[in-house]
Amino acid sequence: MVIPIWSDQIISSYMASANTKSHEIADLLRTEILRQQYRSGERMPSERDLAARFDASRGAVREALSQLEQLGLINTQPGGARVRDIESASIAILGSLMELHDSPDPRLVDQFLRTFGALAATTAREALEKATPEQLNQMQKMVVSLSNYNGDSDSKLAQWTEFFQYLGSVADNLVVRLISNDLQAQFVEQMAELD
Structure with missing residues (x-):
């Protein structure tokens, strides 16, 4: 048929x-x-x-x-x-929790910032321990660029995202990268909208 x-x-x-x-x-x-x-x-x-x-x-x-x-x-x-x-x-509901009200729950924002900060610190430490001289040079350039940046918040968020992704690739810690990806997708973009 x-x-x-x-x-x-x-x-x-x-x-x-x-x-x-x-x-x-x-x-x-x-x-x-x-x-x-x-x-x-x-x-x-x-x-x-x-x-x-x-x-x-x-x-x-x-x-x-x-x-x-x-x-x-x-x-x-x-x-x-x-x-x-x-x-x-799962962590995948974090974004939905943030969207429940007109403004995010301050306690949830605080918990996110502390958790993301701890992940960022761990990733940075691992990246610094594993980095080649070229990678260290690239990290330094990125930090200088971030500290001198005066543009709009969307572009700054993109720069920070690129920096953390670079640190994650140098640190070569898949678990931290996956958690960071999920946190970013669920929460960071929503926080940028608050600016």
Whole structure:
């Protein structure tokens, strides 16, 4: 049996819209969980109820619940999904936590800055220990450029990002680089918007 080419386009279009719908559902449920509309240990509504609420297929709801489970916000078992403690979630929710209110929670900002500072210090120390003379020279040039910079905050953020990425590559610590990447993606851009 020959399947017409246009059927691939229909399937691709359907899958893209289902994927978009599942992301929309996951985003809304994630926000509701973070705002404690569903409390830790509480059972989530059934797939059928969520599908009716969001006018979506059960497949899109199932995918959304899978995304929430990957974030560590829920635990799916036979019989339904239950909300987990926020402390058991992954770092990937940090950005969402920051977006919950008009301005970020000062305590969360402080925790981020202390954690990121500790990672930066560890990375810098490792980079200095492992650097070749050429790499040390490049680091020095980057520090001088940063200290003399008078441009806009977006460009300065880009320079700092480049500097930390360079330190990470010289330090050759994959774990620190991955954590830093996630922190940057989740938090640094949002902090820049506050300027």
